[in-house]
Each structure stands twice: as structure tokens, then as C-alpha cells.
Amino acid sequence: MPKRILQGTVTSDANDQTVTVSVERRFTHPILKKTIRKSKKYRAHDAENAFKVGDSVRIQECAPRSKSKRWEVVAN
Template sequence: MPKRILQGTVTSNANEQTVTVLVERRFTHPVLKKTIRKSKKYRAHDENNQFNVGDAVRIQECAPKSKTKRWEVIA
């Protein structure tokens, strides 16, 4: 089964080898028929600490690396 890949923006890189990525998705409401924006934050593994706040990144599912990290940065 293929791993999910999401695209978002780095909002925090305060922790060692970890970045917080804000992923926003847009969809049409089934009843109201208007476009809705929802966002969610994911904690992702950043091996070399190379990403800074504001960078656009892609994250991919992976095996759990810690209590909260289940994603890794791929680009």
C-alpha cells in the first residue's frame, strides 16, 4: 500500500530533528456547497535539521519514530 504524501509549511523547528508542519486542505461542504479550509499540524522527522520556519515541505508517512512523530520530511 502506498504511503500518504502531504504538502505543507514549516511552523516550528525548535526541537532537535523535528519540525512542525501545517497542512491545509480545501473541500466543498456537502450541504452548503461552499469551499472550506481546514488545517492540521503534523510533527515530522527532519534528520539533518535543514528546514526553517516558512519553508514549503512534503512529508511522508513512516513507522513511528517517537510518541508523536509518524511522518518524515522528504523534500
Template sequence: MPKRILQGVVTSDQNEQTVTVLVERRFKHPLLHKTVRKSKKYRAHDEQNTFKVGDTVRIQECAPKSKTKRWEVLTA
């Protein structure tokens, strides 16, 4: 089964080898038929600490690296 890939914006890079990525998704409300925006934050592994706040990155599912990290950064 292929691993999920999401795209989002880095909101925090304060931790060592970790970035927080805000991923926004859009969908149509089933009853109101208007576009709704929902967002969620993911903690992703950044091996070389290359990404900074404001960067747009792609993250991919991976095996758990810590208590909260289940994603790793692919590319900018």
C-alpha cells in the first residue's frame, strides 16, 4: 500500500530534527454545499534541520520515530 503524502507549511522549527507542518484540506460540506477549510498540524522528521518557518514542504508517512513523529519531510 502506498504511503500518504501531504503538503503543508512549516509553522515551527524550534526542536532538533523536527518541524511542525500545518496541512490544510478543503472539502464541500455535505448539507450546506459550501467549501470548508480544515487544518491539522503534523510533527515531521527533518534530519538536517534544513527547513525553516514559512517553507512549503511535502511530508510522507513513516514508521514511528518518537512519541509524536510519524511523518518525515520529503522535499520543499
């Protein structure tokens, strides 16, 4: 099964080798027929601490690195 790749913005880089990425998705509400924006935060592995707050990054699924990290940063 292929790994999912998401694009988002780094919202935190406080922890070592970890960034928090906010990913926004847009969809049409089934009843209201209105476009809705929802965002979700993912914690991703950043081995070199290369990314800072505000950077646009792509993350992909990986094997669990810790209790909360299931994603890794691919590129910006």
C-alpha cells in the first residue's frame, strides 16, 4: 500500500528532531453545500532540525518513531 503524503505548515519546532505540522483540508458539506476548512496537526520526524515555524513542508507516513510520531518530513 502506498504511503500517504500530506502538505502543511510547520507550527512548532520546539522539540528536538520533531516538528508539528498543521494540514488543512477543504471539502463541501454534504447538506449545507458550503466549502468547509478543517485542519489537523501531525507530529513529524525532522532528523536534522532543518525546518522552522512557517515553513511549508510535505510529510509522509512511516513506521512509528515514538508514541506520537507516525510521520516524517520529506521536503519543503
